[in-house]
Amino acid sequence: MGLLTDELRARIGEQAVYTAPEPVGRASIRYYALAVGDANPLYLDASAAQAAGYSDVIAPPTWITETNQYMTGSRNAEGYMGHGWGIELPNTRLVRGGNSYTFNKAIHPDDIVTATWEIVDATERTTSKGTDMLIVTSSATYTNQRGEVLATNTESLIWTSMGGAA
Amino acid sequence: MSEITVGTVVPALTKTIELTDMIAYAGSTWDWHKLHYDGEYLAQKKIPKPVVDGQIFGAYLVQQLQDWLGPKAFVTALDFRFKNLVFAGETIECTASVTAVEQTPDGTLITVASEVGVVGENARVAAGPCSATVLVRS
Numbered sequence: 001m002g003l004l005t006d007e008l009r010a011r012i013g014e015q016a017v018y019t020a021p022e023p024v025g026r027a028s029i030r031y032y033a034l035a036v037g038d039a040n041p042l043y044l045d046a047s048a049a050q051a052a053g054y055s056d057v058i059a060p061p062t063w064i065t066e067t068n069q070y071m072t073g074s075r076n077a078e079g080y081m082g083h084g085w086g087i088e089l090p091n092t093r094l095v096r097g098g099n100s101y102t103f104n105k106a107i108h109p110d111d112i113v114t115a116t117w118e119i120v121d122a123t124e125r126t127t128s129k130g131t132d133m134l135i136v137t138s139s140a141t142y143t144n145q146r147g148e149v150l151a152t153n154t155e156s157l158i159w160t161s162m163g164g165a166a
Numbered sequence: 167m168s169e170i171t172v173g174t175v176v177p178a179l180t181k182t183i184e185l186t187d188m189i190a191y192a193g194s195t196w197d198w199h200k201l202h203y204d205g206e207y208l209a210q211k212k213i214p215k216p217v218v219d220g221q222i223f224g225a226y227l228v229q230q231l232q233d234w235l236g237p238k239a240f241v242t243a244l245d246f247r248f249k250n251l252v253f254a255g256e257t258i259e260c261t262a263s264v265t266a267v268e269q270t271p272d273g274t275l276i277t278v279a280s281e282v283g284v285v286g287e288n289a290r291v292a293a294g295p296c297s298a299t300v301l302v303r304s
Contacts, residue, residue, distance in 0.1 A: 032194040032195070033193075034190070034194075035187070037221060040229070040233070041237075042237055048237070051237070052261070061244075065221065066195035078199055079198040079204070081196065082185070096248050097247065098248055098293075099221065099245070100243075101245070102242065
């Protein structure tokens with residue numbers, strides 16, 4: 001044990017807020033839809049989306065769960081520029097545990113998205129094989145310029161000890 | 167929606183994820199992590215091939231349900247656990263079946279249990295168990 005430090009425990013409740021510098025836009029929606037190979041007319045054709053009761057094209061719901069596009073910093077040595085908590089644990093391996101999303105409202109091109117991240121929990125345990133694990137749970141709430149909640153995301157990141165000298 | 171009941175099997179969705187797909191996804195999500203495309207970086211980390219960004223499975227699970235239920239459907243919740251890494255060039259299959267059907271004032275709420283599996287030589291679970299809820303507006 002020992003992966004869960006007092007310093008990390010004290011960070012539970014810490015928030016990070018990112019607001020997009022511009023509206024979602026149709027191009028961003030179309031790029032994402034084509035990148036995932038989903039040419040649903042709801043995402044690409046305003047008249048098809050209107051026929052389904054929307055004011056304009058909508059984004060594939062998982063579009064919003066990637067907040068990297070709101071960042072203003074520069075990329076790190078691994079090429080990554082998205083949100084992170086800067087948790088560095090020597091001699092561990094980081095894997096994603098999972099995601100749990102709610103999609104509260106359809107996302108439209110004129111939405112200006114704010115993502116509010118929070119560290120909601122940090123726990124440690126030892127597996128039956130004696131490997132130490134640290135599980136950090138974060139949540140994100142995505143709102144638009146009218147304060148409407150568009151989606152929420154709870155995700156877990158798991159650091160596992162690689163053994164040997166800590 | 168009367169034909170959909172508990173146990174109804176959702177048509178599977180199959181995708182072969184080429185490196186080009188992964189680069190397109192990395193671009194569209196502004197996630198430029200080298201894990202997803204950079205051979206030199208992967209060799210240093212002793213990872214055999216570029217690793218698929220697991221969050222794309224969420225998009226596939228939505229696509230499977232949206233294609234099945236049509237434009238009046240809206241996925242309201244999605245939950246998935248990652249089980250194994252998926253590498254460039256592999257083929258995944260999303261499978262799902264209905265676990266609950268509920269009539270609400272807004273329409274029919276359908277819940278499914280699903281899984282993302284790698285098919286072929288090294289068949290394994292990529293993400294699961296997964297679950298999703300879809301509202302089909304009446």
